[in-house]
Amino acid sequence: MTDTILETQDLQISFGGFMAVKNVNLKIARGTIHAIIGPNGAGKTTVFNLLTKFHTPTGGRILYNGTDITNWKPAEIANHGIVRSFQISAVFPHLTAVENVRLALQRRLGVSYHFWRSKKVLQSLDEEAIARLDQVGLKEFAHLHAVELPYGRKRALEIATTLALEPELMLLDEPTQGMGTEDVGSVTDLIRKVSKGRTIIMVEHNLGVVSKLADTITVLNRGEVLAEGPYEVVSKDPAVMEAYMGVSAEEAEA
Amino acid sequence: MNVTTHPEIAEFDALSGPAGQTRGRALQAVFWVLLIGFVLVAPFMLYPVFVMQLLCFALFACAFNLLIGFTGLLSFGHAAFFGGAAYITGYALTAWGVPPIPGILLGAVFSAALGYVVGALAIRRQGIYFAMITLALAQIVYFFALQLPFTGGENGLQGIPRGHLLGFIDLNQTLNMYYFVAAVFMVGFLIIYRIIHSPFGQVLQAIRENEPRALSLGYNTDRYKLMAFVLSATLAGVAGSTKSIVFQFASLTDAHWQMSGEVILMTLLGGLGTIFGPVVGAFIVVALQQFLSGIGSWVQVVIGATFIACVLLFRRGVVGELARWLKVDSL
Numbered sequence: 109m110t111d112t113i114l115e116t117q118d119l120q121i122s123f124g125g126f127m128a129v130k131n132v133n134l135k136i137a138r139g140t141i142h143a144i145i146g147p148n149g150a151g152k153t154t155v156f157n158l159l160t161k162f163h164t165p166t167g168g169r170i171l172y173n174g175t176d177i178t179n180w181k182p183a184e185i186a187n188h189g190i191v192r193s194f195q196i197s198a199v200f201p202h203l204t205a206v207e208n209v210r211l212a213l214q215r216r217l218g219v220s221y222h223f224w225r226s227k228k229v230l231q232s233l234d235e236e237a238i239a240r241l242d243q244v245g246l247k248e249f250a251h252l253h254a255v256e257l258p259y260g261r262k263r264a265l266e267i268a269t270t271l272a273l274e275p276e277l278m279l280l281d282e283p284t285q286g287m288g289t290e291d292v293g294s295v296t297d298l299i300r301k302v303s304k305g306r307t308i309i310m311v312e313h314n315l316g317v318v319s320k321l322a323d324t325i326t327v328l329n330r331g332e333v334l335a336e337g338p339y340e341v342v343s344k345d346p347a348v349m350e351a352y353m354g355v356s357a358e359e360a361e362a
Numbered sequence: 363m364n365v366t367t368h369p370e371i372a373e374f375d376a377l378s379g380p381a382g383q384t385r386g387r388a389l390q391a392v393f394w395v396l397l398i399g400f401v402l403v404a405p406f407m408l409y410p411v412f413v414m415q416l417l418c419f420a421l422f423a424c425a426f427n428l429l430i431g432f433t434g435l436l437s438f439g440h441a442a443f444f445g446g447a448a449y450i451t452g453y454a455l456t457a458w459g460v461p462p463i464p465g466i467l468l469g470a471v472f473s474a475a476l477g478y479v480v481g482a483l484a485i486r487r488q489g490i491y492f493a494m495i496t497l498a499l500a501q502i503v504y505f506f507a508l509q510l511p512f513t514g515g516e517n518g519l520q521g522i523p524r525g526h527l528l529g530f531i532d533l534n535q536t537l538n539m540y541y542f543v544a545a546v547f548m549v550g551f552l553i554i555y556r557i558i559h560s561p562f563g564q565v566l567q568a569i570r571e572n573e574p575r576a577l578s579l580g581y582n583t584d585r586y587k588l589m590a591f592v593l594s595a596t597l598a599g600v601a602g603s604t605k606s607i608v609f610q611f612a613s614l615t616d617a618h619w620q621m622s623g624e625v626i627l628m629t630l631l632g633g634l635g636t637i638f639g640p641v642v643g644a645f646i647v648v649a650l651q652q653f654l655s656g657i658g659s660w661v662q663v664v665i666g667a668t669f670i671a672c673v674l675l676f677r678r679g680v681v682g683e684l685a686r687w688l689k690v691d692s693l
Contacts, residue, residue: 160578186580198578200571202691203564211568212579214561220581223562223593230561251383253691273579 260291431635434570439500445617447599469603477595633679
């Protein structure tokens, strides 16, 4: 076991001649929260899709615990402990909260292809699913359809589902996007709570959230790494200020 | 659960939740009783061949609904399975003298294999492209139905013998034939019911609801979609095979793309993604065709108008709207 859980080497992808991500080298330290930030169109979500295999890179390598996973399929990496969330809340809207979480637990029973069996066999998972919901404060909502939950709670449900897989590495795509201040606070707390014993990579727009949570920040701009380091260092980096504010460091000081 | 302590919930129409689920179960029981009652007594009240036709199409629509309603895949080529199996069964019974049950099984095996090929090609694409691939492949099957030497070309297969069930039940007796079809329908319907309510069915619904998320939870969604496609094709084949025995012919109509359109219509009318909806939808469409046959091709206009009314006024279909109105989550 190394201290680096995930590493990319010269990662790149181009879409018909447009280089969306160029030579990105990341080293994610085990047990930390690593944030990827950057202005719109910087390639954050693309990097995310590359890491979770929703895109196949056109160059470079991805190493997970020292294993080359560059050509793996999305379902495969999920079975090896990398689970992602999505920018828009990713729940199964017309299933109940408990069914949502149970879908994460179900694979372990090895009955998912058994179309001839009653789904009563899944009831053995209900207790654990409800415990997972309790963890994120959703116990009372267990039997409601996900579509009926307010937005912040949908995100909590999504995190509960992700956690049910006991991922070693969690990737959160803009976990607080579109949330009111109150929800942002509770989701931030939730992320800190669940980060114990695992590694989290998150793409996030809200710098307040990033400054509170992230151990390391990578700033992307135009598909390239602009700066990397803890918040205090990165936030004072003149190149970052220019990319974010559209002003040079001197102008900002003036 | 005390609903009133959670204002967030109170704001929502309590569609789900324990109360809705109990109501849902009660209502489902009512539908089961109605369905079984209808199937048992219908031949004494209606023309039996008409009811057999209803049941064959109802099974076809339920098989189709497994795909569109519970997996979220719109196939526009299901006539290939329905019609293809009808030809295979018809030929086996006529040329080889195979008894009815093995004949239907042969049709089912054929449509399963065909479903595997069509499904494997089509699931590589999403949405409208998926539908177009299924349509194109079904048109190829139609072409074979027209051109192959054993299919009888434009005439189709005529005079398929009904034969004897298990060697001693004469299916030429209308009531014997009827209860055989009723049994095939009920078994098919129960199989579909079980698939929907299985661990596999849960994954299918997850794929329908949010495929990328199902993938990120570690489900190889392509394999699930292919399996659903094969199951749906197989059961559609059983419906086609049975119909060919009832009517004693297999014709190009069964494999024509209009048939693929009709089954979509039945499912939408009855209620996509509902358990009993496709049965109701099939009854409506077949009954309209039967009772309005006097007005000739105007039937198509009436059915078209019904379809437009359905899409504009009750998009969830008859059973879907009923479930919504009664606030139950599955019917």
